[in-house]
Amino acid sequence: MIVGRRDGRAWLTRVRRTGQPFAAPVGGGGASVTPLGAGVAGAAGTAGAAPVAPRDLRFSDGAMSGPDYMGAVAAAVQRIAAGELDKVVLARDVVATGASALDPRWLLRRLADGYPNTWVFSVDRLLGATPEMLVRLEKHLVTSRVLAGTIRRTGDDDKDLALAGSLARSSKDLEEHEYAVASVAEALAPHCSSINVPESPFVLHLPNVMHLATDVAGVLSAQSTSLALAEALHPSAAVCGTPKIAADELIAELEHMDRGRYAGPVGWLSADGDGEWGIGLRSGAISPTNPAQITLYAGCGIVAGSDPEAELSESDAKLVPMRDSLGS
Numbered sequence: 001m002i003v004g005r006r007d008g009r010a011w012l013t014r015v016r017r018t019g020q021p022f023a024a025p026v027g028g029g030g031a032s033v034t035p036l037g038a039g040v041a042g043a044a045g046t047a048g049a050a051p052v053a054p055r056d057l058r059f060s061d062g063a064m065s066g067p068d069y070m071g072a073v074a075a076a077v078q079r080i081a082a083g084e085l086d087k088v089v090l091a092r093d094v095v096a097t098g099a100s101a102l103d104p105r106w107l108l109r110r111l112a113d114g115y116p117n118t119w120v121f122s123v124d125r126l127l128g129a130t131p132e133m134l135v136r137l138e139k140h141l142v143t144s145r146v147l148a149g150t151i152r153r154t155g156d157d158d159k160d161l162a163l164a165g166s167l168a169r170s171s172k173d174l175e176e177h178e179y180a181v182a183s184v185a186e187a188l189a190p191h192c193s194s195i196n197v198p199e200s201p202f203v204l205h206l207p208n209v210m211h212l213a214t215d216v217a218g219v220l221s222a223q224s225t226s227l228a229l230a231e232a233l234h235p236s237a238a239v240c241g242t243p244k245i246a247a248d249e250l251i252a253e254l255e256h257m258d259r260g261r262y263a264g265p266v267g268w269l270s271a272d273g274d275g276e277w278g279i280g281l282r283s284g285a286i287s288p289t290n291p292a293q294i295t296l297y298a299g300c301g302i303v304a305g306s307d308p309e310a311e312l313s314e315s316d317a318k319l320v321p322m323r324d325s326l327g328s
């Protein structure tokens with residue numbers, strides 16, 4: 001069952017295998033669909049009960065501490081300097097543990113209210129507010145919003161405007177961005193009769209960070225689905241690197257964690273194949289064994305000019321939406 005909401009309109013899609021009945025709706029007898037928030041103390045798991053704020057949260061390092069992450073970035077920069085690859089995206093995780101089961105509805109409401117320019121999602125305990133659309137297919141029109149290259153916002157509009165200008169001129173960020181755009185354009189080419197790739201990126205303003213952004217568009221050449229396009233595109237160089245195989249191997253060597261579904265495609269597919277697949281960024285996964293615990297993820301594109309301390313600070317900025325969602 002998929003619940004969608006855009007521009008104040010909500011819709012519900014039920015999916016079933018051909019020849020099999022639909023799962024019973026909530027409250028429809030034999031409910032096979034668990035309402036979000038079920039099992040949360042205070043919410044009583046009922047649709048009408050108010051979402052419950054997390055209590056007594058404690059944050060701890062995941063697989064790597066901050067200094068460990070800087071070490072990994074420095075190692076990646078060395079490998080890039082040695083000519084092994086051009087770009088790699090290195091991620092880290094942070095674990096938040098509350099006093100009782102986290103209520104996903106609380107987190108989703110705060111993400112939707114605080115991060116309106118993003119796609120807020122919740123799939124089987126993976127929650128987030130991603131600003132990056134891997135692919136959208138709508139009546140043969142293919143679009144992809146590519147993000148790479150980041151600067152933290154200060155909250156002061158004048159300063160942020162100046163920072164946006166420096167981001168748009170930063171050769172390090174432009175290089176990082178170009179790899180991501182090239183990977184998307186290359187992956188889409190076999191599926192499109194024409195592709196439009198703007199010459200230079202624009203700056204996307206989010207509440208916590210600004211990104212270099214490029215909206216790639218194409219016309220689908222043959223019968224395909226949004227899911228097949230997502231498969232062709234994933235993982236783009238916004239979350240993996242260039243060349244892809246070398247970056248993938250370096251990620252396995254340096255990250256010391258299982259990304260799980262972080263940075264994977266998340267979205268929906270209609271019966272005619274159209275759909276939207278975001279990249280599961282600015283996200284966290286509630287533990288399947290401990291509902292009071294969530295692992296938050298953030299990664300940064302590393303190129304020859306990357307500075308470990310700046311990348312650690314950038315990853316902290318990318319964790320802000322999920323940290324905000326846990327606040328009261």
Ligand SMILES: C=C(O[C@H]1C=CC=C(C(=O)O)[C@@H]1O)C(=O)O
Pocket residue numbers: 089091132147148149150211237238239281282297298299300301302318
């Ligand atoms: C990998 C992440 O962000 C990607 C998307 C936008 C900007 C990025 C960057 O500047 O490094 C990353 O490529 C993340 O948020 O975990």
